[in-house]
Amino acid sequence: MKLQPNLLLRLGFRQNARLRHFTGVGTSLVYREYGDPQKVIVRREDVIPKLKDDQVLVRMLAAPVNPADINTVQGVYAVKPQLPSVPGNEGVGEVVEVGKNIESELQPGNYVIPRVNAFGTWRTHVVTTSSEIIKIPSDVDIAMAATIAVNPGTAYRMLKDFSPLNSGDTVIQNGANSAVGQAVIQIAATLGVKTINVVRDRPAISVLKEHLTKLGATVVVTENELRKSEEVKSLPQPKLALNCVSGQSGTEILRKLSPHGVMVTYGGMSRQPVTVPVGAFIFNNVTLRGFWMTHWNKEHFSHPKRHQMLNELFQLAKTGGLQPPNHSLVPFSDYHIALKNAMPREGMLCKKQILIF
Template sequence: MLLLPAFRGARPSGLINGVLFAKRPLSGLCTSLVYGEYGDPEKVVKRKQEAIPKPEGKQVLVRMLAATVNPADINTIQGVYAIKPTLPSIPGNEGVGEVIEVGSEVGGDIKPGCRVIPRLNAWGTWRTHALAQYTDLIKIPSDVDLAMAATIAVNPGTAYRMLKDFVPLGTGDVVIQNGANSAVGQAVIQIAAALGLRTINVVRDRPEISELKQRLKDIGATVVVTEGELRKSEEVSALPKPSLALNCVSGRSGTEVLRQLASKGVMVTYGGMSRQPVTVPVGSLIFTDITLGGFWMTRWNKEHYDHPKRQQMLDDLFELVRCNKLKPPAHSFVPFDSYLEAIKNAMPKEGMLGKKQILVF
């Protein structure tokens, strides 16, 4: 059992996901992680303390409960991501917090005690407290598992949108994906299973491949194969050709997944873990008439800032959580004071990622 630094505020002591939390004394200080230059996250990210601000007008004071350390966060700090924030900057695209105080002009259902997530990415979740306009926050259910609440927006949101927005899919249809053991991949498996879809899941070979295959099947995967097994797998050939392929690896893996598509199928690329381009066989374009597309959750969120589709997506995802059909990916809770450990463990090793790192405050 892990004993974490005490919380500031009225939250009672207790166990959450096997982790013991206690009250934090009223210190009056906010601790943030900040980087003033791009580079190695383990070197450029520093701690900063300042007085906890008081909300005014339409502002809300949020105490962070948990925040993820995602590959996009690492890439942003390194300066190789599509978005380069103005420096100095507080990292963190995703997390969940509790409202502890509101300004006099705050409206809607944002009140002290409710849980919230940021409406936009690059909000800066790696800090103990945050001041925000109430319109920049989304209220979420307070009875949801902490890990699920902290990870709901980016990875399950990406999986949901890719399954909903590119190809009309019905019960029994087949979706193929690589990087199936990633956080998005695990969400794809679970959401697809809840929708009655079948999935072909491609993973990289590794010593513990049998255990990995079983873990993915346990959460709803139809077929799990390694990249080397894909073309010759009898389980794959026994299924109808997929009309949708999801690619987060690119390079040779992306090409092999693309080759599996049915006529007029669509491949959606949302990542490039191999750091290699996607090579498209000419025959797939001419004779199979496949379509290539891309998806970026950050862009979708901006385009649907307060659109009803955004809330509908979250409602659907939380309903799956309540029905035990959607669980968080394998993860580790890391005390905020041990942020360097979380950063180190979030860095890809030999092109593969381990457990999702979640900072807890």
Template sequence: MVWSRVTASRMVSYKRTMLMCTLGRRYFMTSGVRYGSSLVYSEYGDPEKVVQMTQQELPVVNSKQVLVKMLAATVNPADINTIQGVYAVKPSLPSIPGNEGIGEVLVLGKEAEDYFQPGDRVIPRLNAWGTWRTHAVADFTDLIKIPPDIALATGATIAVNPGTAYRMLKDFVPLKHGDTVIQNGANSAVGQAVIQIAAAWGLKTINVVRDRPSVMNLKQKLLDLGGTVVLTESEIRKSEELKAFPKPSLGLNCVSGKSGTEILRQLAPRGVMVTYGGMSRQPVTVPVGLLIFNDVALKGFWMTRWNKEHYNHPKRQEMLDDLFQLARDDLLQPPEHSLVPFDSYLVALKNAMPKDGMLGKKQILVF
């Protein structure tokens, strides 16, 4: 990774000598050397405390590399949990956070010229690429070109969450037009993508959200996106509305804990629940009767693993092409979001970890 070539000591001495004269400039060139700015953390902990803005020298672009100027980068729960040190993957430190984002190619090495042009928009092929920085020098093989007509917020948010929704709807249970899928965390970015992709494919969705004071507004929003039914966690058990639907054979679990157990209870015999998140920070509990008498199955999904296993696989490009087409057809919108200037990253971090636990808009850093 490019970051590994930039040692902390170089950064510190660079900061000492140059900071005074470059204050406020996030990217600049002096004596033929390029400098960019990154968010970096050197210890795990509270993101608002451990993440800091730094400036560093960018490596010279070799023949296999490109210089990318970042345009927008998303703040996802996995980024926050990684910085906190509670995510499954712990990067070596210091590390630049950020799993997804969209950039623009500025400078190309010789071998990259067959694949990219200056001005092309790109997203990282790798997870944990470190998108929270103004510029990056990367191997061209680690980047995926995206069509120029894709809006910035869509490009910055399409790979992780809509990708997860797409794979979970496609890879676990054979679904046909008119079938029903149930999910919790339905207002998460993944949940909203599930609703929209499912609607575009002719699938019905039963969507479970947490109880909240203004739940009618949220319900209407998810129905407008294409959801079939939206229920709160306290409504699901006694809902008359659900009797109109055959039991779903696929359940998608973002929350785990009691909410995950409720999804399992709603499944058809031999139904499959795919767990992709643990937002409640509680384990999945499976009532014995559901295993014995209903033979329900538990599966997990992790986009990072899928991407590694399909690094250059045609299925990956096929998925992105499908998602871009849905976005073009206005069938897949990005989640509600705030565009936050890179310098105000602390605002983005604060909003991504609200004190009342109720998440608002997705935070997208813009450069």
């Protein structure tokens, strides 16, 4: 997907060969009030300004529609950008032009992802500074690059930061068919860590179980099967539980934890609180923690640990140890289709919607 001159012309750009300045019009999605994304998001044409010396022009290549993006537009997420706002927290773009004061390691043709939260990736072009983007390898699958920072990043940090895991140890998680859950399965498998994966029952449960098993899941059970599963009982007690559902589902995976185990909550899809049996505290001395990738990124804005994480994730992707989530590529002009298909649907294994520019 290298940027070609004829493509630039089709996009409305005009390049002065001597000055290397691009001018033209881009398109963005904007919302001016919180509400149903299918109703409040509209298209807007944007004039792309001449770059300042410390700025970079990025042409977006791909950007996913994540649940957090939907919740942000709805106004129910912890992050509330100043309105009007361009949605999209994640994506991958290609550098088109750089200001004369930009350091030499960032050049036209480089692939980049956002370093900042609420970057606004649902637009064809972004004028930004080099401090707000991270250069990434240019030989990675576009869908993988567009989705690597949030969900695989969350999975990686939870597996690395809360309980020391060795080959042969066990992790239990609910919401295992989510994008984070699928990343947990794959990353854990590369570490030799076994996974107990809990999902909600559904008509096509056998298809889902097969899919997660192919990714590297050790055991896949429904919430109703968890307590009685002989496969679960045959594994070492989990040292780590990853909870994105909360409510009764969170309580059930907590019951499976080994003494001194840790449960990390990173979501509440049931919209129910985390309930802890008293015995788990008194007799098993479990620890309850929370995790939010946005907060971690802010605390590690330019920290070497962040770059190390991304390097390891991209290396896993190159070697086949990490695949992008099951997804559909949707042309940017059909964004309304992506929004419709990204809305939660009970009991469905929904494909990640990825806008392609």
